[in-house]
Amino acid sequence: MKRTARITLGLISLALSSAAFAQSINASAFFADPNPNWMNMQDDVGKVILQKTGVNLKAEYAIGDPDQKVNLLAASGQVPDLIAPKGAAGVLIDADAMLDLTDLINKYAPNIKKVIGKQLNRMKFSNKNQGIFFIPNNDTIGQIYFDNDAWFKLQLGALKEQKYPKVKTLKDYEKVIADYVKKHPKTSDGKPTIGLSLLADDWRFVISVTNPAFWATGGWDDGEWYIDPKTFKAVPHHFRPEEKEYFRWLNHMNDIGLLDKESFTQKYDQYLAKIASGRVVGLIDANWEIGDALNSLKAAGKFDQMYGRFPAVMKSGMKAAYNAPTGFRGGYGIGISKNAKDPVKLIKFLDFLSSDEGQVLINWGIEGKHYKVVNGKREFLPKYEELRKKDPAAFQRETGIGSYGMSLRYGDGVKDKTGNFYTTNFPDQILTNYTDAENAALKAYKVKFWGDLLPKASQFKPIPWAAAWSIPVPQDSALSEFWTKEQDITRKYIPKAILADPKDFDKIYDEMLDVMDKQLGKYSELQTQLVQDRLKLWGVLKK
Structure with missing residues (x-):
């Protein structure tokens, strides 16, 4: 009797797995920014995202001039399902290759709407064409630059x-x-x-x-x-x-x-x-x-x-x-092409990445495997904290952390409902990433972070157009x-x-x-x- 029950449960489990697999889709994608550590969603985080969304990205990342690649895609009509073209977005719009995402966002993307808040108009393509064709992913909401980079x-x-x-x-x-x-x-x-x-x-x-x-x-x-x-x-x-x-x-x-x-x-x-x-x-x-x-x-x-x-x-x-305040820039982002066979599934995929669950996953990985919560605070397990410090590329390839910032998300300094930062780039974590050689230099310069050497944002007037390049x-x-x-x-x-x-x-x-x-x-x-x-x-x- 017990053996029969186990067989029955096994068949049910197999049926559910098969149903989930049948619902999954392969989605082609092109990103204008390079990502040498992309593992075709075979990393830890990628596998969870596939399980949660049913979207398996077949992604290509830029090698050489990304604008040239985008122009070729637009001219051929072979625009992938998802595309993040950076400055060549206008080429795709004029080729009538992209979906206006306004209705899809309103119907199926509550998390994207939550993150963008009252700045939805900054996602509109232009004053003349006010469709939303790209969900910004090169900019973040509420960003605080704890350790901004000087060149x-x-x-x-x-x-x-x-x-x-x-x-x-x-x-x-x-x-x-x-x-x-x-x-x-x-x-x-x-x-x-x-x-x-x-x-x-x-x-x-x-x-x-x-x-x-x-x-x-x-x-x-x-x-x-x-x-x-x-x-x-x-x-x-x-x-x-x-x-x-x-x-x-x-x-x-x-x-x-x-x-x-x-x-x-x-x-x-x-x-x-x-x-x-x-x-x-x-x-x-x-x-x-x-x-x-x-x-x-x-x-x-x-x-x-x-x-x-x-x-x-x-x-x-x-x-x-470097810290001159621009506000949310909008502009560059990821869009869904008219070639996509299941735009609803794709917008839900992007919306998951913008959800609280998704943002914690893409920034911290899997609880119990990559991080734990100690006294209410997230921290990486020692194995991954050490790998993250010594070999960040290997850390990204194994975990997938750092490979899925593809949709709209909160920036450094924003906390979730648990009181934890969404991203791992906050004061305590930045300090753990510094080497002893860096810490010695910072101590000599009497600052905690390299970014402390930069003039603060309060010393500059806000830039009302954000950035001309965007x-x-x-x-x-x-x-x-x-x-x-x-x-x-x-x-x-x-x-x-x-x-x-x-x-x-x-x-x-x-x-x-x-x-x-x-x-x-x-x-x-x-x-x-x-x-x-x-x-x-x-x-x-x-x-």
């Missing part, structure tokens, strides 16, 4: 050797590099020490070469634009006189032999390998771009070759505006040509100016501005209109 980086070993000197200006930054290279012209394996290395490979040119020009001169990130905060008029940010002086400083670094001679020829993987070798004293880059190299240094125990982060500026009195550009607008033309000009002239004899710098840089003025002038008016349209959509300007 001027110096090896901890060099700082320690020089007794942790102040690094407030580019002159200070340069001195640390120069003194270290002079004392250590070669590394322990006999290779030349590299003072400062830049990355100019493909679209990353703007991250490491040109964007730092506004960070070092009191500007903020509006992409390739500078928006006048009084008139809302747009011009390419290279026209700011302060930025010319930044590039003159890079020219000087090259002239005195501290700039890596391969800065404008090396590929991304070569650059990461060079950093991971421990040869590079100074970097000007974002942590998210060099994350794999930093993980390699940490995994290899090369803690002194990891980096301190400083908001270095051209001269005293300037304030690096405003979608309609494909039928001539402005869609701007990026390619502007990059052709800057990629030609900026490296030439940096590598030139200092006496030729002004001539080359001024020639670039003249060419920009002649070839890009009309785009400034179009970008100005986009900014003003956003301000009207968001109720800042009257329509």
